[in-house]
Amino acid sequence: AQKITQTQPGMFVQEKEAVTLDCTYDTSDPSYGLFWYKQPSSGEMIFLIYQGSYDQQNATEGRYSLNFQKARKSANLVISASQLGDSAMYFCAMREEFGSGNTGKLIFGQGTTLQVKP
Amino acid sequence: DAGVIQSPRHEVTEMGQEVTLRCKPISGHDYLFWYRQTMMQGLELLVYFNNKAVMDDSGMPKDRFSAKMPNASFSTLKIQPSEPRDSAVYFCASSSTGTRPSTDTQYFGPGTRLTVL
Numbered sequence: 001a002q003k004i005t006q007t008q009p010g011m012f013v014q015e016k017e018a019v020t021l022d023c024t025y026d027t028s029d030p031s032y033g034l035f036w037y038k039q040p041s042s043g044e045m046i047f048l049i050y051q052g053s054y055d056q057q058n059a060t061e062g063r064y065s066l067n068f069q070k071a072r073k074s075a076n077l078v079i080s081a082s083q084l085g086d087s088a089m090y091f092c093a094m095r096e097e098f099g100s101g102n103t104g105k106l107i108f109g110q111g112t113t114l115q116v117k118p
Numbered sequence: 119d120a121g122v123i124q125s126p127r128h129e130v131t132e133m134g135q136e137v138t139l140r141c142k143p144i145s146g147h148d149y150l151f152w153y154r155q156t157m158m159q160g161l162e163l164l165v166y167f168n169n170k171a172v173m174d175d176s177g178m179p180k181d182r183f184s185a186k187m188p189n190a191s192f193s194t195l196k197i198q199p200s201e202p203r204d205s206a207v208y209f210c211a212s213s214s215t216g217t218r219p220s221t222d223t224q225y226f227g228p229g230t231r232l233t234v235l
Contacts, residue, residue, distance in 0.1 A: 033222075035223070035224075043207060043228065044227075044228045044229065045209060045211075045226035045229075046226075047223050047224075047225060047226075050223060093161075105151065105163045105166060105174065106151075106153075106161075106163065108160055108161040108162075109160075110160050111160070
């Protein structure tokens, strides 16, 4: 069965420093997508970054980058130059690809709460 | 683009009452998902639609929950009768079938916070 594990319930980082949020996954499907979402205290779910299982390069989106290590089944989120507005809950999610009977639904980890200190 | 729209944003009701949550997906998206978020269970998929047809409702308690998508721009999630354990944040998300299925990102609405007393 598919599973996403985020082992860090809470993290602290100093403003302007970089921080890595861990995510490991388990799947037997050769084709899958990995996502990170941000949930601030206001509650909305904000898409941050995507990595496909066949992508050759690690994904980057502005200050966000995804450290994808396929053999280790890890997809860690790196936030560079942390800002106070980065304080939020961060969720890692995985999706089997559409087709071959896969549902395409997202499986979420339990989340990591990030606090950025001024 | 207005994004995914959900209503109401907050709902407080009493046990046994009927509750209807509404969702308008992003225009042009052909997939619609209903998720529920609780402290204990985290985020879990209840049901999803493709082109208005239910594709997977295995996560939805069918004795009291029902989901419909009468047209491409509107979906409802109904709970009847509601119970205190249904208290949660309910998210609607939508996505589209791209040329590369693996890049189909689900965009979430703001959620409906439901409290059943």
